[in-house]
Structure formats: C-alpha cells, structure tokens
Amino acid sequence: MINRVPTKKIYVGDVAVGGDAPISVQSMTYSRTRDVKHTVEQINRLHFAGCDIVRCAVPDMEDALALKEIKEQISLPLVADIHFNHKLALVAAEVVDCIRINPGNIGSKEKVAEVVKACKERNLPIRIGVNSGSLEKQFDAKYGQTAEGMVASAEYNIKYLEDLGFEDIKVSLKASDVERTVAAYRMLRPKNNYPFHLGVTEAGTLFHATVKSSIGLGTLLLDGIGDTMRVSITGELEEEINVARAILKDSGAAKDGLxxxxxxxxxxxxxxxxxxxxxxxxxxxxxxxxxxxxxxxxxxxxxxxxxxxxxxxxxxxxxxxxxxxxxxxxxxxxxxxxxxxxxxxxxxxxxxxxx
Missing domain, CATH: 3.30.413.10 (Sulfite Reductase Hemoprotein, domain 1)
Structure with missing residues (x-):
C-alpha cells in the first residue's frame, strides 16, 4: 500500500475523510437541483455505482430550498456547491453534510462568519474549492492562472476560516491540465495538514478525462497525496466512479476488487x-x-x-x-x-x- 501523507480526519456525513480513512470517491449531479426527481435519480445511480459522496450545485434560492427534500430521499452524504451568495449557504447548512465555497468570493468577513457559525452548529466541514479559471482578482493579477496563484488563493482562504476559529476544512486545487494540477497540490501539501480533494477539472470526454485523471490523480496518489477524489467526465455519471475506482486500485492506493x-x-x-x-x-x-x-x-x-x-x-x-x-x-x-x-x-x- 502507498504511504499517505498524514492529514486531519473530518467527516462528511458518516464518511470519514483524511487520517486513516480510505480514499473516498465523489461525483456531482448535472440536473438543476430544484428538479428534485431527476436529481435524486442521479444520486441513486451514483450510489449503486459505488460513489461515496455527492455534490449538488446551488446557484439560487430555489435550488437551496430543494436540498431538504433531496436529502430525505438519499443515503449518500450531500455537499452543497455555493458561490457568491452566503444566504444560500445558510439555507443549505440546515440539511446538507458539507458546504463547498470559496470564502474569498462570498463577500465580507461578516458574511463568511455567518456561514462558519452555521457550519459549526451542525458540525459541518467546509471544502475550499480553488479552480485555476476562477481565481480571485488579486491572485490572478499577481500570478495569473498558475499553480502559484492557486496555492496563494488556497492559503488566503484557509487563513480566512482559521481566523474565524474554523478548522474542519478540506481543500481542492483544480486546473484543466495535469501539470498545473499536480504542481499546485504538491506545493500546498507541506503547508498544512488538511485533507485534500483531488481532481483535474474540465477534463473532457471519457477518453481524455480518463487519460488526464489517470496521470494527474495517479501521480498524486503515488506521492501519498489525496484523501478524496473526483474524476470529472463529460458523459455518464457512472463512468466517473468506474474510472476513479480503477485509478485507486491500479495505483495501489486501494485494495478493492480483482x-x-x-x-x-x-x-x-x-x-x-x-x-x-x-x-x-x-x-x-x-x-x-x-x-x-x-x-x-x-x-x-x-x-x-x-x-x-x-x-x-x-x-x-x-x-x-x-x-x-x-x-x-x-x-x-x-x-x-x-x-x-x-x-x-x-x-x-x-x-x-x-x-
């Protein structure tokens, strides 16, 4: 087995992430979250495919309000993916198992503090999701869309939460190409002990996403880096899980199946x-x-x-x-x-x- 870098253990619902927990596999629904029927159907498909954690986009209040009904019909831990509007996070925090935000784009520190307070009350972790294509202006201006810029953004957002006394954090650093993705994760890993969520974002169709993710995620796993992961594919949801499980098995990061x-x-x-x-x-x-x-x-x-x-x-x-x-x-x-x-x-x- 691979010697993983020691990290803090947190819980997304009943799934442990980090520490000595197995590396978990995540995916994301593509329906509008307000469409409860189809969102639940997709989550159930992911469940039977072997997914451990699922994420839903929450771009507006109608989507946020739908999370309660969705949560009542599923068994997978549910992550709410939120940008810009802290009120959506406050509504989602009442029912989901994790909030994914970029604290830097939520707004004032007072608004972030409200989100942190809501997460603390329900023992919810927060995932800081850094994407190279959506860096805060100050980091994009200074570094451009580079691994250095991604790491600077992650450190800024981590400190944002730590200053509010919040440390149930996991971090992702995603770019659309393998080189920047691997470089960013390697650069940030020695700087903290928070669990990392791995992924090469916008990786393309099944063939290209499989190749990119196998190289990028496999490289990081062999370095002992990674506590949870998603293979992003433009295609069928089940394929994300199949490819992720194969990467875990064939890299030696998991012993599962033939x-x-x-x-x-x-x-x-x-x-x-x-x-x-x-x-x-x-x-x-x-x-x-x-x-x-x-x-x-x-x-x-x-x-x-x-x-x-x-x-x-x-x-x-x-x-x-x-x-x-x-x-x-x-x-x-x-x-x-x-x-x-x-x-x-x-x-x-x-x-x-x-x-």
Missing part, C-alpha cells in the same frame, strides 16, 4: 483471449476481494504469471490449465476454462471475506 492481468494481443495467442477476458470481467464485476488473477493466451508467459497469481488461466492450443496459487487444479478444453476459473475466483473471494 486485478486482472492479461497479455496483449499478439501472434502467439492460441485462444480467443479477447472474448474470454471480456466475459471474465463481466462475471466477476461483483467481487470486491483484492485478488490478482491472470488470463494468459500462450505458454511463453502464462505459467510464470500464473505462478504468482491467486487464480489463473494458462491457455494452450484448444486446451488450458486453471491454476490456484501456482498449483494446477484443472486441465480442460478451452470452452470449459472460464467457468472453472470464475468458480475458483468466487470460492477464493468467499474465503477472503470469511477471514
């Missing part, structure tokens, strides 16, 4: 490996045990990989082996290998759960 090792397509393959791996992915999607499994298409690498896998298929010509912990448990025709493999994986997953 790590499927399969060889690339090449001229040595002696089986329909593409179909086999696709079927295995579908039939094992429900398994959460952290197992390494191997599906290899020829004898060159198959046995070596299988020896180090929890469960493996080593294909030959028309036949193949199923191996468990390096030991052969079956020598079968190709058509029977996937069924036997899935059975062995499910049995091992049950044992892991019982232990």
């Amino acid at each position: 790590n499927i090792i399969s060889c690339p397509t090449c001229g040595r393959i002696e089986a329909d490996l593409v179909s086999a791996v696709s079927e295995i992915e579908k039939r094992t999607k429900h398994i959460t045990a952290p197992l390494n499994v191997s599906v290899m298409g020829c004898v060159v690498n198959a046995i070596g990989e299988a020896a180090h896998a929890d469960v493996a298929i080593a294909y030959g010509k028309g036949k193949g082996l199923v191996m468990v912990k390096g030991e052969v448990v079956a020598n079968l025709d190709e058509k029977d290998l996937v069924d036997k493999f899935v059975h062995e994986v499910e049995e091992m997953a049950k044992k892991e759960k019982d232990n």
